[in-house]
Amino acid sequence: MSLRALFRVELGRLLCGRLTWLAVAATLLGPLAGYGLYRPAYGDSMASLYLANPMLTGGLIGAAAFALLMLASLEKPRRSRIAAITDAALSPLRLAAVRLFSVLAMAVLTVLATGLLYLPYTWYKLDIVFSLGDYWLATALILLSGPVMGTLLAAAVDQFAYRLDISLAVVLACIVFSQGAWCSRFFLAQWCVPLVTALSDAFGSAVIWRTALYSRIVWLCLLTSLYLLSLLGVRQYGRGLIGSFARHLRFAALPLLAATLAAGGGILWARQPFIDHSPSDWMSYQPEDRSNTALTLAGTEIEARIESYLLGTLSGTASYRITNTSGESQELYFELDSGYRVREVTANGNPVEWEDMCNDYIAAREVRCVLPAEEQITLVVEYGGMPKMWNAQEELMSSAGFISGKGIELFGSHLAPSLLLQLAGEETPVTLDIALRDSMTLVSSGTTRRGAPNGDGTTNWHAEDAGAGELRIFAGDYMCRTLEGGGFPIEFWYSAKYEPRLAGEGIDIMQEAIDYCTEHYGPRTFTQDKPFKIVQSTVFQFGGSASGNISQMGESYFSDQNLASPDKGADSAEVLAHEIIHQWWGLGVSLADMEDANWTDEGMTTYSTYRLMAELKGEEYARANYVEKWERTTSQNAQSFYMRHPEYLAVLPEAYAAEVKAAADSVNWYDGTALMIYRAEQKIGRERLDAVLARLYTQGGGELPPYITLGDFLNACDLEEGEIGRA
């Protein structure tokens, strides 16, 4: 029996069926829905919008389409009674397997065609951030996954049920369930297409690719196992499910292989290496204070090695100079990323026993060791592994630390063991030596120095800092522009991919924004020795954050979608200015009010952008593009049907109501609050308002410290509640 010939004719038969072409067409057109109708990825980077969403949507539609094709392919011989002939020529089990492989082959060909079809448009849209490797990875791991998994599940279910209607209902229910709220919290629960919350434009999406591949392997094991079991249930000899099952058990290899694959899938599921095991009630969990006051840290030297960019693994040797003033042996705890394991601990060259507390908490766990009574101790910890993700952020796939060939971000216990003791002083040094790919540039919270190339494609880097006790590092194809901020340098580190986008007036306007904010509100807290660094970071950080002298700007700020956002500025350069102003309003200080949810940083930032544009382009331009726009949108919002009749909003389906509410919130946050501040300016005068804002920026709020509430603002302006409104 030539299985190849059999496969060829079965594939040929499939190609003659209308349903086959319907499945092909659905899969080919599926990604179109991902551009607008259905956007499962949260991230708004270019790759999320124009690669992840279309691929996810195409994968889901492909799953349903090919599941239907598989069901029809199995149902047709039964319905048309051709099985009466074919079963006499060949074992129905073999024929069932050939039918599966034919549909799978059709799925692979269709996905390949779909990949080729959307390649030019995706390339065009992603432009400077397009990566051919990422494109085909997305095609293979996301788009292909749907049809393959859908086909496997459909075949398995049908071979048990032998009923098209039941099988179809089960498969569709499983697809819908996989996209439901419960499954979206666990990357392994997504059987149909992997959990992809975003794709990075500039710093690689290694975490996504790794988890996607891993979950695909798990589900291939589980579904193949289910399929092999279902093969035993293929009806033969005129028997039903149980009779056929019992009869086919003589093919011992099938159940054995099914059991092996099921066990393999189960073990892979249980031992997944990506997500930590933090307690689910982490908000109420109070970690013990393990800090040892009898020990002081005089200095830290870290030698880190990237073991594999592909797997994202790191090993390191951290050497700590510790002073023990107690004269007794001391218990020391240190925190380490949950994905790392301690390999060896020595104190003054002597091995030290350690105990992994296995108490995962926010992607880190504690390790306990006992230090000798000696006064001066050099503690050396050898460790290594792959950084894990905090399970509370699994649904966002937002990892505290990550390592990939395109980007690295590590800090604290994700870079090296973080000792729970006192720092010896404000100048306690910490150094890091690490070899990175030649194409990478190291950015750290301290100073960095590029060393000599090693000749193996890597270059040594040295980083050092003082006083913080730990380092925060970023690596990627970073470029730096130095901006001036109140006499001190501000380093703006961004991916070289964005150079064309920033080369025009983008950088200039960022400088103008810094100057404006420094002059009107005050400088950010940085010094000549330790410059303030604005670092473009991966989309998986979703927006921005600040820590010490580092302020991160998520790469989604630089996406076309964000740069074209009319809420933030009239053009992309003005949007960049808006994002820089967020370094003051949002990261420097923040606005919040328990009684007014619309009193947010966005409004203050939008108002400041208006003021900046008034200085740069004139009051007339600023009024037309900002104030009049705010008045227009707030007026439209106030007059909208659902704002006038909120009782109807309450009876709308949840999804529509959320959409309406989100649109209204956006207007209130950006335009409404900006308009309130503008009206305050009209009442108390521009100069006085600037003084109020400068005072609030430098001193913070009083009602809900450190936040600045609406009450703080009104008090500072000597205004009463209700004197200024959004409408």
Next chain:
Amino acid sequence: MKISINSLSMTYPNGKQALQDISLELESPSLVGLRGPNGAGKPPLMKLLVAGLTESAGTILADGAPLRENETAYKRRLGYLPQSFGLYDELTGERVLEYMAALKGLHDQKKAVQAVLSDVNLEEKRRARIRTLSGGQRQRVGIAQALLGEPRFLIFDEPTVGLDPEERIHFRNLFSRAAQDKLVLLSTHIIEDVQSVCNRLIVIHHGRIRFSGTPQELIRMTRGHVCTFSERPEEDAALHITARVNTADGVQCRAVARTLPAYAQPAEPTLEDAYLYLIEEAET
């Protein structure tokens, strides 16, 4: 090819017994006719012979080897046309046959397909989709797929149903030719098919073999039990009337009976008479 059926019984899961203690030897070359009333057990027997059912008791040996243990090899030597079957409507006749040739693992599929298309007179329609073919033409595609690869054991269940008389004669001759070096089992209600080409006849009734021998033997067994007479007003319960013919002298009846009545004239039995007599006897 030699098929040995030993003490074969088959009971459905609902308890209905389809076959009871059947023993048979079938050997090529031979064209065996299989007859029996509806519900007699012909389809179960044929399904057992194509490994479509499992026996409740007994064994089937193909060339001395148990069928169950050599199912794959056995199926390669088998050609089967069920009474009720379907085809992939979206394919052409030629593609259906290529598909079946691949299923049978034939090496030179094109050649094999051409050969059977010629055998069933379907060369002109080979590119026509199945859905466009008439019932007779579909039946011919069904016969062609059974003939693919010159299997050594052919099983046909009512193969000439739906064919016009000319086609039936053509296929009758085709089966006869095939039986020159193969074993052919032909289940049919059309007595002419059996009478003209079968060298052996098996009659099955209520799941048991009632007769196994040549048609001539069956006819001989019935001599003295067939008669004709003019229709009478009163019914004779001992007679089983097999035909009524209107003639110029009134209605002439043909009947079978264990003992012929005095008023009837003995007649030379036909195969149909012999079959009916056998079934009648089995019923009583």
